[in-house]
Amino acid sequence: MNTDVLIIGAGPAGLQAAIHAAKRKADTVVIGKEMGSALFEAKIENYFGLAGVTKGADLLATGQEQAESAGAKVIRQNATSARQEDGSFAVVLESGTEIRARAVILATGITRKKLNIPGEAEFLGRGVSYCATCDCSFHRDVPVVIAGDESEAAVSAELMTKYASTVYWASDSRDVDDALMEKTVAAGVRILDTTIAEIVGTEKVTAVRMADGTEIEAKGVFIELGGKSSADLAMDLGILPEIDDTLKVSPDCATEIEGVFACGDVTGKPWQLAKAVGQGAVAGLSAAEYAKSGR
Numbered sequence: 001m002n003t004d005v006l007i008i009g010a011g012p013a014g015l016q017a018a019i020h021a022a023k024r025k026a027d028t029v030v031i032g033k034e035m036g037s038a039l040f041e042a043k044i045e046n047y048f049g050l051a052g053v054t055k056g057a058d059l060l061a062t063g064q065e066q067a068e069s070a071g072a073k074v075i076r077q078n079a080t081s082a083r084q085e086d087g088s089f090a091v092v093l094e095s096g097t098e099i100r101a102r103a104v105i106l107a108t109g110i111t112r113k114k115l116n117i118p119g120e121a122e123f124l125g126r127g128v129s130y131c132a133t134c135d136c137s138f139h140r141d142v143p144v145v146i147a148g149d150e151s152e153a154a155v156s157a158e159l160m161t162k163y164a165s166t167v168y169w170a171s172d173s174r175d176v177d178d179a180l181m182e183k184t185v186a187a188g189v190r191i192l193d194t195t196i197a198e199i200v201g202t203e204k205v206t207a208v209r210m211a212d213g214t215e216i217e218a219k220g221v222f223i224e225l226g227g228k229s230s231a232d233l234a235m236d237l238g239i240l241p242e243i244d245d246t247l248k249v250s251p252d253c254a255t256e257i258e259g260v261f262a263c264g265d266v267t268g269k270p271w272q273l274a275k276a277v278g279q280g281a282v283a284g285l286s287a288a289e290y291a292k293s294g295r
Helices: 012-023 056-070 132-139 151-160 178-186 230-236 273-293
Strands: 002-008 028-031 073-075 079-085 088-093 098-106 143-147 166-170 190-192 196-201 205-210 215-217 220-223 260-262
Touching (some): 002 088, 012 028, 012 273, 028 098, 079 230, 098 273, 132 151, 132 220, 143 151, 143 215, 151 166, 151 178, 260 273
Parallel strands (some): 002 028, 002 098, 028 073, 143 220, 166 190
Antiparallel strands (some): 079 088, 205 215
16 A cells, blocks of 8 residues: 555554545544553543533544544554655554555654552563564563453564563453464464453562462563554654654754654654644645655
């Protein structure tokens, strides 16, 4: 599939970017799952034009309808990888579908979701990691457990089979495309239909206790909840995030890589809806102008 503008992230920044890019007559595709947005479970108040309290999920549903009415296509899948190629960008979805675009907008947010279980904070950096891509080489020939229910967990589990002696994927539910699930299982990942209740160890992680009462030896625990973050995808594209995983952008929301833009929480504080929507508008216009200039 080819498009002018590809937006990664279906939250308020990404959807607003889609509305503006599509209105500028740029072919526009949005990929992402609304449940992955920090806005989905939020209650919104003190936002311009909205009286009282509004559910974030309702606002996202309206935003998606607006983006589609403007002409954007919304695909409810996460991105698993991205790369530069021949003057454009290629992004692979969890189904294996590849989308090529002249411009990319990163709008997936920044928050690293946590399990909030005993041992998670205590063993961070000593066996607990939130980035398999970053820390895979530190877990060679040892058993590891992946926690998560979406595409990033599946991709991380498959990646870790190239390093770890045994890879377990623990989740009591999975929202993953069938093709990605088949690939993960074929790589030798062991599926556990339960969640992690506690991470245990001494100096470093030694095991995990599961919600079903079993205990599994593990030297590493990778917490990969949701889809791949903007910071991770930025590194795929050759952009080095700041130490806090934010991305530097110019006033027109351009990153250091020509043709790649970013908006919303990934550009830093304040992490507010108003800022995300405002930057989304700027990024959408900038990306559309860039994409159309090279047609």
